[in-house]
Amino acid sequence: MADITRRFGFRHLRAAPTAHIRHLRSGTLAHEGTGLAFWFRPLTAAISEVPADDRELAMICHARTADFQDLTVQATVTYRITDPVVAATRVDFGIDPDTGAWRAEPLDQLGTLLTESAQQHALELIAGLTLSQALAAGVTPVREKIGAGLTTDPRLTETGLAVIAVRVTALRPEAELERALRTPARELVQQEADRATYERRAVAVERERAIAENELASKIELARREEDLVAQQGANARRQAEQNAAADRVRADSEAARRTRIATAEAEAARILADAQADSERVLGEARAASEEAWLLAHQQAGPELLHALALSKLAEHLPKIDSITLSPDVLTGLLTRLGRAGAAEGEGR
Template sequence: MAQISNYGILAQLRADASHHIIRYKSGKMKQSGRGIVCWFRPETASIVEVPLDDREMSLFVKGRSADFQDVNVQGVLGWRVLEPEKLAERIDFTIGLQSGQYLKEPLERIETRLRGLINQAALQYLAEKHVRELLDLGVDPLREGIEAALASEQSLADIGIEIVNIRLDNLAPSSELQRALQTPTFEALQQKADEAVYERRAIAVEKERAIAENELVSKVELAKQEKQLIAEETGNAKDRAEGIAQAQQIESDAEANRIRVVDGAKAEAQKAQMDVYQGVAPAIILGLAAREFAQKLDRIEHLNITPDMVASLLKEFGGKSPPTPPLAAVE
């Protein structure tokens, strides 16, 4: 806003470069310019300050579609003043000469007029289409329709206003209708999510089956290897047993041969010994036997003498055999 300094009967005004100042004296324009500094007498002066910078205002339009559904539109409208003197003739931008503030609300009046024009264009567009079509088309056709309606509005050109831009952020139905419209999409997405979960589970089951098959194949392979190992160990044990048996057989055969050789040698020795005594008189042999008997007498515990033995002895010494007495035993 303009800065006003009072110096007695005179006052000085300093305006920003973005504001256009028009000074009237006695109802006549005395000075007009942008960002000017001027002196004036408060008793006879009237000053108008018109902003020239871009202005933005929020938009909210609540309309009804062709199928009688509530639709809300939100956005921002940018506008600016092209002809400040023409605008000052139609809308009061007078400022107080003490405070520098607007005496009325000119900017609010402009925004009210702009909102009315935008509402008219938006409501007409919404009423021509069904809510599903509006949502499918989005905000761009509505924005283009509002821009075309404002561009052709002669009342804005008459007051020197230009529309800079229109940005629509949202076009949505009521919350209840929005939930109803979202339900099929939500259900479809949920179904796809469920299918993804099922597919993921199926893949997991397939992987588990493959793992189980691999484990089973591994177990079968291990069983085959274990069977082969047992067969190898059995063969080795059999070979060891056969080797031990063969060794024992060889040892037994050697022992039998040794015994045969020893016994044969003993038999040959005894035969030779018997051959020595073959031509000796029986009395001598009996004496030798008695001597042998005497050497082993301390180790004899029992001696049995039968009549046959006595008869044999008498016969050897040439006598007749006496009658056979009863069997006697000497211990």
């Protein structure tokens, strides 16, 4: 919108760089161009402001497919007024000389024109397709059809419009139908997810089985090694026992031999001792016998007096110690009597 300033019954207009201004004074062209600034009298001026920049127009249209299904098309059209003079003569772009605002709604008129034209071309395309075909084809055919139709539309050219670009953002059926159409795809995706889950579980089971087999193989190998260890320990213990038995046998044999030698030596020593004792006793006996024989021989040659004296001497040796003795006449008489008898007997014996 242009900026208009009042001064002493005159008006000053300053336009934007993207606005094309057309000023007629009493039906005669006084100013025309973009970004103008000038003074004018409001009573004799007719001013039009045509935008020269690119404009975006969003639109939504409903089309019916060949199988009688409703399809919503969301699109955006970018356009530009390439001939402001023609557009100003075909559409009312006149502004109020006091406020600078448009007297009518020119952009709404252009939007209606573009929307109806684009909707017409979209309907022509979608009417020949089923819903599945339209959704499968996507937005590209619709975009190409609308772009080609708007570019070649003579009404837009006569109005001074040029379509820069057409973008179709979505093709949507009704909500219930859309959910129904999504169900097979969802089921397929769910089946793929289930298959992936089953495969993952199968891989996990296979890995668990491999791990269990590895653990079992490890346990078997460990048990075998333990068996080998026990067998080796048994062999070592048996070998140690055999070695200990052999050593004990050697020690026993040595001890037996030593004891045999000791016993033999002791027996030999005992025999020698016994022989020595026998010889000694024999010699002693012989000496005693000789002594007795000599003693008897001496007694045979001795007289009775000597024998009595010897007898008394032997008797005295065997008598206890006597400090004093008292001889009565009776004892002395009896003793002498016995001595006399003994001497008589000895004499008779000779």
